Amino acid sequence: MARINSNTELEELRQEILSKRDQNKPRIAVCAGTGCLASGAAKVIAALKEEIKKQGLNADVDIKETGCPGFCERGPIMVIYPEEICYLQVKPDDIPEIISETIKERKVIDRLLYTDPTTGEKVTHESEIPFYKNQKRLLIGTNINIDPKSIEDYLAIGGYRALAKALFDMTPEQVLEEVKRANLRGRGGGGFPAAKKWETTRNVPREPKYVIVNADEGDPGAFMDRAVLEGNPHSVLEGLVISAYTIGSHEGFIYVRQEYPLAVENVDIAIKQAEEYGFLGQNILGSGFDFIVNVHRGAGAFVSGESSALMTAIEGKVGEPRPKYIRTAVSGIWERPSNLNNVETLANVPLIINNGAEWFTSIGTEGSKGTKIFSLVGKVNNTGLVEVPMGMSLREIIYNIGGGIPGDKKFKAVQTGGPSGGVIPEQYLDTPVDFDELTKLGSMMGSGGMIVMDEDTCVVDVARYFVDFLCDESCGKCIPCREGLKHMREVLNNIVEGKGNEGDIELLEELSRLMTKASLCALGTSAANPVSTTIRYFGDEYQAHIKESKCPALVCKELVSYYIEPSKCQACMICLRNCPVEAISGGKNQIHVIDQAKCIKCGVCFDACPTRFGAVIKISGEPVPASLPEKERSLVRGKK
Amino acid sequence: MDEITLQIDGREVKAEEGKTILDMAKSLGIDIPTLCYHPALSPFGACRLCSVEIISRGRSRIVTSCNYPVEEGLVVNTKSPDVIELRKMLVELMLARCPNVKIIQDLAKEYGVEKPRFKLEDEKCILCGLCTRICDERIGVSAINFIGRGVDRKVETPFQGTLDIDLDVCLCCGACASVCPTDAIELEDTTNKKPIPILSEYNVGLESRAPVYIPFPQAVPNVPVIDREKCVHFVTGECKICEEFCEPNAIDFEQEDEIIEVEVGNIIVATGFNAFDPSPIYQYGYGRLDNVVTSLEFERMVNSAGPTEGEILLKDGSHPKSIAIIHCVGSRDEKYHEYCSRVCCMYSMKLAHLIKEHSEAEVYELYIDIRSFGKGFEEFYNRVLDEGTIFIRGRPAEITDIAETPEEEGKLIVQFEDTLIGRQRRLPVDMIILSVALEAQPDAEAVARLFNISRSADGFFLEKHPKLDPVATMTDGIFVAGCCQGPKDIPDTVAQASAAAAEVLAMISKGRVEVEAATAVINEKICSGCQICKLVCSFSAVDYDEEKKVCRVNEALCKGCGACVGGCPSDAINLKHYTNEQIVAQMEGMLV
Numbered sequence A: 001m002a003r004i005n006s007n008t009e010l011e012e013l014r015q016e017i018l019s020k021r022d023q024n025k026p027r028i029a030v031c032a033g034t035g036c037l038a039s040g041a042a043k044v045i046a047a048l049k050e051e052i053k054k055q056g057l058n059a060d061v062d063i064k065e066t067g068c069p070g071f072c073e074r075g076p077i078m079v080i081y082p083e084e085i086c087y088l089q090v091k092p093d094d095i096p097e098i099i100s101e102t103i104k105e106r107k108v109i110d111r112l113l114y115t116d117p118t119t120g121e122k123v124t125h126e127s128e129i130p131f132y133k134n135q136k137r138l139l140i141g142t143n144i145n146i147d148p149k150s151i152e153d154y155l156a157i158g159g160y161r162a163l164a165k166a167l168f169d170m171t172p173e174q175v176l177e178e179v180k181r182a183n184l185r186g187r188g189g190g191g192f193p194a195a196k197k198w199e200t201t202r203n204v205p206r207e208p209k210y211v212i213v214n215a216d217e218g219d220p221g222a223f224m225d226r227a228v229l230e231g232n233p234h235s236v237l238e239g240l241v242i243s244a245y246t247i248g249s250h251e252g253f254i255y256v257r258q259e260y261p262l263a264v265e266n267v268d269i270a271i272k273q274a275e276e277y278g279f280l281g282q283n284i285l286g287s288g289f290d291f292i293v294n295v296h297r298g299a300g301a302f303v304s305g306e307s308s309a310l311m312t313a314i315e316g317k318v319g320e321p322r323p324k325y326i327r328t329a330v331s332g333i334w335e336r337p338s339n340l341n342n343v344e345t346l347a348n349v350p351l352i353i354n355n356g357a358e359w360f361t362s363i364g365t366e367g368s369k370g371t372k373i374f375s376l377v378g379k380v381n382n383t384g385l386v387e388v389p390m391g392m393s394l395r396e397i398i399y400n401i402g403g404g405i406p407g408d409k410k411f412k413a414v415q416t417g418g419p420s421g422g423v424i425p426e427q428y429l430d431t432p433v434d435f436d437e438l439t440k441l442g443s444m445m446g447s448g449g450m451i452v453m454d455e456d457t458c459v460v461d462v463a464r465y466f467v468d469f470l471c472d473e474s475c476g477k478c479i480p481c482r483e484g485l486k487h488m489r490e491v492l493n494n495i496v497e498g499k500g501n502e503g504d505i506e507l508l509e510e511l512s513r514l515m516t517k518a519s520l521c522a523l524g525t526s527a528a529n530p531v532s533t534t535i536r537y538f539g540d541e542y543q544a545h546i547k548e549s550k551c552p553a554l555v556c557k558e559l560v561s562y563y564i565e566p567s568k569c570q571a572c573m574i575c576l577r578n579c580p581v582e583a584i585s586g587g588k589n590q591i592h593v594i595d596q597a598k599c600i601k602c603g604v605c606f607d608a609c610p611t612r613f614g615a616v617i618k619i620s621g622e623p624v625p626a627s628l629p630e631k632e633r634s635l636v637r638g639k640k
Numbered sequence B: 001m002d003e004i005t006l007q008i009d010g011r012e013v014k015a016e017e018g019k020t021i022l023d024m025a026k027s028l029g030i031d032i033p034t035l036c037y038h039p040a041l042s043p044f045g046a047c048r049l050c051s052v053e054i055i056s057r058g059r060s061r062i063v064t065s066c067n068y069p070v071e072e073g074l075v076v077n078t079k080s081p082d083v084i085e086l087r088k089m090l091v092e093l094m095l096a097r098c099p100n101v102k103i104i105q106d107l108a109k110e111y112g113v114e115k116p117r118f119k120l121e122d123e124k125c126i127l128c129g130l131c132t133r134i135c136d137e138r139i140g141v142s143a144i145n146f147i148g149r150g151v152d153r154k155v156e157t158p159f160q161g162t163l164d165i166d167l168d169v170c171l172c173c174g175a176c177a178s179v180c181p182t183d184a185i186e187l188e189d190t191t192n193k194k195p196i197p198i199l200s201e202y203n204v205g206l207e208s209r210a211p212v213y214i215p216f217p218q219a220v221p222n223v224p225v226i227d228r229e230k231c232v233h234f235v236t237g238e239c240k241i242c243e244e245f246c247e248p249n250a251i252d253f254e255q256e257d258e259i260i261e262v263e264v265g266n267i268i269v270a271t272g273f274n275a276f277d278p279s280p281i282y283q284y285g286y287g288r289l290d291n292v293v294t295s296l297e298f299e300r301m302v303n304s305a306g307p308t309e310g311e312i313l314l315k316d317g318s319h320p321k322s323i324a325i326i327h328c329v330g331s332r333d334e335k336y337h338e339y340c341s342r343v344c345c346m347y348s349m350k351l352a353h354l355i356k357e358h359s360e361a362e363v364y365e366l367y368i369d370i371r372s373f374g375k376g377f378e379e380f381y382n383r384v385l386d387e388g389t390i391f392i393r394g395r396p397a398e399i400t401d402i403a404e405t406p407e408e409e410g411k412l413i414v415q416f417e418d419t420l421i422g423r424q425r426r427l428p429v430d431m432i433i434l435s436v437a438l439e440a441q442p443d444a445e446a447v448a449r450l451f452n453i454s455r456s457a458d459g460f461f462l463e464k465h466p467k468l469d470p471v472a473t474m475t476d477g478i479f480v481a482g483c484c485q486g487p488k489d490i491p492d493t494v495a496q497a498s499a500a501a502a503e504v505l506a507m508i509s510k511g512r513v514e515v516e517a518a519t520a521v522i523n524e525k526i527c528s529g530c531q532i533c534k535l536v537c538s539f540s541a542v543d544y545d546e547e548k549k550v551c552r553v554n555e556a557l558c559k560g561c562g563a564c565v566g567g568c569p570s571d572a573i574n575l576k577h578y579t580n581e582q583i584v585a586q587m588e589g590m591l592v
Ligand SMILES: Cc1cc2nc3c(=O)[nH]c(=O)nc-3n(C[C@H](O)[C@H](O)[C@H](O)COP(=O)(O)O)c2cc1C
Pocket: A185, A186, A187, A188, A189, A190, A191, A192, A194, A214, A215, A216, A217, A218, A219, A302, A303, A304, A305, A306, A307, A308, A340, A341, A342, A343, A345, A346, A447, A521, A522, A523
């Protein structure tokens, strides 16, 4: 491929690519993102290729291995064009049928369609599935149309048009102004206005300047950046080059965690292609602007995502936050001005340049514009990646997109913002989700983690879980964060084990204050959020644990006892046979009883007891009723 | 450079750009606690103890003063209630982590923290990072670093010495251990290397010393020296901390050794003796058995300015209950030195006396003969006897730690023949002092050649005449004094030195040297430069002129003995007033 040397050449190439594509030719898109690969997409794709070859359809059907469209829970996902038929959870065995029925006969296979859990109706088209219908997928919506390893696919959807526009029709100042007016805020956690940061770096009179993509994504369970980078790497590259042009930087880094091999692979390929086509390297598109990119693989620590830690890591040292009151935008990598942006932030940039700030600001709320991708997980029917306009309420996200809470359970709380985000209770479900509203509630947008919890979740246990995670993921450098977290964990462990003391809540609050005020980096200053918000919204649950030795959600093992309700026990002996420590006595027609001294509280009996009997119950905070005397245990059937 | 004005605790101060709040607070004498700050190292920002409250651009916030750069108009409060509360809790957390660390205990006292409300641990390391930074930033090797994240963080070498990789970057310089405020570093454990201490020469290896040190308290001049072989700067080119901290700027790494030439008319050689190294006497176990020491080592130990401050200690740190002093180690022994070292009996008794003075230990002196010949010496011998020191006549055959009876368990046993009762005996003791011989310096040969003086069979320098000229040598103007001439005690040395000085003064006050009338002269025209004359001259009076390639006689040294005249193969030498012609003429006159 010869390098493209002007805007005209770019548009000519685009037309050439499009003209070669027949929109009516059957095309089977299969998600080959990490999620779907884990659920067997590779075998599905292999079977598909095999079948097409067998049926001699090679020339008549296109297969596309794409990035993640978000509905990972139902993977492997397949969308068949031009009809846009969406099949979920496809297995290799389904392939012959798909080819002979759907491709050849144009018939839809009902079995593979999405079924509405309430109405039982089948949904044929991808865009009609409620999970997708209620989203606004500006960034990940195109993933299913693109083979991330093909630059032509990106060009076909208008790729690099924004770069050409910026380079040829706009001055760096104009680009800056556009992004400023769009009020694009950082998606990596802080929500800092991107244009402001760019301007700072741009104005520092030191060369060279660096631009960096933060693709560390260390939050457990979060994978929005992975989906974007894996599924549409060129969109990030395009945003990066535009930011470099604006700032006046000629060298960039993509810091991507080692644990994302597919993202690394796709980014490497994308960079090579972009260099070949002239979107990177010397004299980009003939504009005279030079820019090169290096990929830095991070060793994958949560704290390495913090800006100064990340830059220290790029310098080849241990990725630890550094104590500087000079911003990295002014003095970053090798003490040079360095602009750091999140993957998603940069992916938004081409959209803004192409469509204008007005268009962008028409989406979202007063202070937060555009869309945001969330990783919706936990006790919710549809888990996966969801991209919604800023300002959509938590309720809409959880119920309309997420499909509500499974198994008739009640919603209890949602945790947003990753491990150091806060827990938000039911009364705030109608809060519009944007940077400022979440902060007001004591939580944060973070990078977009969203964990839904139902009534069977103990918030104290949840707080303990996050604190435990942070104990391992803090870099351990500063006292408030390291020692503070350690003792928070200690106190929380005591509380969930029923060994809590009067004053523990105050002590936790004191530690929270110290960590928030005195820690070196944002990990430490936000680390107390899970604790402080759960105390704020669920203080009575803490009290119950401490004062009554009671876990209201019946989760904390040490505070829960298992008991067989004599009136409900049908003496089926299932629990007795399953108990690993033989703590249950009983027999045929003998009401079963649990020997509390032997019981290890594994909960096997609780799960084993048939739901229609529901005889095994959990008790917390009150004494277990005395077992029936031996002679009263024979079961008189029919009497109940 | 622009000056910046800021306010700390209500006091205005002007600062240079680049200074920190902490720097300026210090200059005002305002105390801010720190744990991870060190003036020679880059700020770390880890302990947060130096937090202060600032008002900058109208906003109040808490920052760490050790790395917050001064700004125009900055208002700083180092002791606001928020700051104090915060520091107090930090101290409480640290006290829970390190309840037995002195600096933390002190801080706790200062901030009124009594008992932490948290679970106690017993760590020594406060994770201040001083050690890792000094190793990286100043020593330049980065041999230790933090490993583990979060609550598992600790100081280690790369790969914790578990992998079979010898990175071998650690210099074992000990900088980390010396900078550690809590003594948390056991060099060997932390670095996985065996540290080789630099032994103090003055304290005969009983103590280690730093690479920059004052040789000994009374050294002249009394200033430190840098040991180039050990100083990290001379090894790696880095460090230079001393240069930074020496206020009078006295450190000069460029300084070289100099050779100073002085012209003199007389030289007194007083190069002293060498203490005999008893390690070749294998059966005495020196260097092999703990608590077998030489008299010189013991001398340092018992000295109140010495490494143990005068306390007599065994290797394990306990006090000995019995000590044996072995006389004549290396002296009066055909295998080593046949001569009597003359001072050992008396200094051994002095040591016995000191032991009695400093401790409760039993003392045994194992001697061959007691030679207490000097003034007051016999009286001192009697006194030591009275003090309870037990004298046993017999030369030990062996010192061993192999016990034969339960009483000997854990002791050193001296095996010897008690010649007064004619029986083999075993004496179990805790410590053994070897009273080592005095011997000639190892470089005596070279010195003798340099000054053209002779040595006797025992290796010491030879005087001109034992009775008639005991401080002069065969070379005029060269004198000897002290033990370089032979073992002697201090009074004898002083007497001899005075004599030598007197001889020299006599020469100087005379102002001139009387030369022999009959000295040899070399006829340069005939001399072939074979230097046989130089070889045969016992008075070093012949010099060889490198340029002219001839020999020449120094008249001030020539004694007119005529040895060279007879020796010269080309008949180039004549003795003044005794030339061949003169002698032949005399003979002819007599014969006629
Ligand atoms: C502990 C910690 C972890 C972080 N991890 C990430 C991350 O994985 N990805 C990311 O983009 N930003 C992360 N950040 C935020 C970055 O420090 C930085 O604010 C962000 O990358 C800037 O980009 P943006 O302005 O585009 O959001 C993290 C911050 C902290 C304190």
